Structure formats: structure tokens, C-alpha cells
Amino acid sequence: MHADHLIRMANQIGAFFEAMPDRAEALEGAARHLRSFWEPHMRQELLAQVEAGAGGEGAGLAPFMAEALRQHRALVAG
Template structure:
């Protein structure tokens, strides 16, 4: 899957989880969603792209969820 599509999808999820009143729960739930429903290959591709400083901006909730719960996604 193209990394632009992955970024778009994770940003859509971030927008959804951003509405949750408990931010720490929202971040954890977003990371859990990625772990449960994204293939490992998709998660690896997104993380490798972000590590390489690739283009494509994550919204704040998505970026924080990935940063805080990275170990869960690897």
C-alpha cells in the first residue's frame, strides 16, 4: 500500500479518536486499532517512512499516538 494512503487513513482515525474526552485513552485506543486491524507490513511501512523523515504530515493525535505507543506498533 502506498504510504500516502496509510497517512491519510491514520489521520482519519486520529480525527475520530480526537473527539474522545480522555486524551490518553484516545491515544491508546488509536494505537490499539492500528495493532489490531492493520497488517504488520502496513505498520512497518508507516513507521519506516516516518523514521526516514518522509513527507506527509500526521495530525497531532495520530503523531502523538504513534510516538507514545510505538512499542505496541512494532
């Protein structure tokens, strides 16, 4: 799957979870969503884009989703 498409989908997921009142719960929820509903190759490609893009925002990720991936990388990668 094309990296730009993965980033766009991740940002849409992040926008949904960012609206939650508890930020810690929202960050974990976004990561759990990726773990639960994305194929392993999709998660690996997204994480590779984050690593190549200086922490996430440089890869086109919204700051919220970049933070979720940094804090819960092991959950997403698993």
C-alpha cells in the first residue's frame, strides 16, 4: 500500500481519537486501533515512514498520531 495513503488513513484515525477527553486513553486507543484493524505489513510500513521522517511529523503525520506511535510503538509493531 502506498505510504501516503497509510499516513492519510492514520491521520483520520488520529483525528477521531484526539477528540476523546482523556489524552492518554486516546493515544493508546489510536495505537490499539492500528494493531487491531491494520495488517502487519501496513503497520510496519507506517512505522518505517515515521522513522524515516524524523519522528512522524516530517513523514506527514499529524502531531497527535506521531505522538501515539512514539508512545505505543511496541503495541503497533507487535
